[in-house]
Amino acid sequence: MAKKKHTHSTGTPATTLLDREAVPYTVHSYTHDPAAPSYGLEAAEALGVEPAVVFKTLLVATGEPGAGALAVGIVPVHRSLDLKAMAAALGLKKVEMADPAAAERRTGYVRGGISPLAQRHRSRTVLDASALDAGTIYVSGGHRGLELALDPADLQRLTEAHVEHIAGP
Template identity: 45%
Template structure:
């Protein structure tokens, strides 16, 4: 498996330390984050999924624990918007340059606002998708905030 993805390249360029973890990706799974947590024997609350959403029609990347769901009203509220919904998978792939199941918040084709679920700070390190199916990046939540220049807010249930 190639380890040089746009996501890892962004972290390396920024001088942010990280580790990589690989797992056997099972195609067709609906809950990629939970599958990754199980395959790596890591609590699901530490494995964060990347969801591309549309908030008042504009793209927003939401990063939250794999065992949580986005509270769309809370997501919209955090951004001072009226509504939020999931982005269609085809659009998410075009916008990010990644395939569903391998979408990383890092190294995306187009820069969009990013929100990290507040519970990330409950952990010394978290896992996020590395930009390839079966590849996870392990890093400190504060380092992810720096790399993405993102906001931390509660928006999951």
């Protein structure tokens, strides 16, 4: 996969990180439809790829104090996040989906455009094991309508993600 510079006038924190780390990636832009019921499925359809290789970034509330209060789960867009599996991966009894406003504050990105890369504050991250079955996966580039294609091993390394089966049905 050839490295491609971000095509917009300014890069996002995610593309800046990938450039700085010399990680091969490609940028894929599409026109986001505000009426789309699912940001991730919209991205897969717009890019013409299987939903199994497009991953969404979800934040969970851990119930822990301070910096550990939120954690990141990265799962395919056509699946849900299994909260019990996510809690177990974090060594916790329970987690719940984070408040969207808290997720935006924590990551510096807007809902529907939260990238797992270069978030404002680093959080513990768990990547669904299915990502490693694909040669290339797509993740948000930092805003709605922008996806980045990269090797899942690079995503795992850059986010320091723990790999577990966390995707539900």
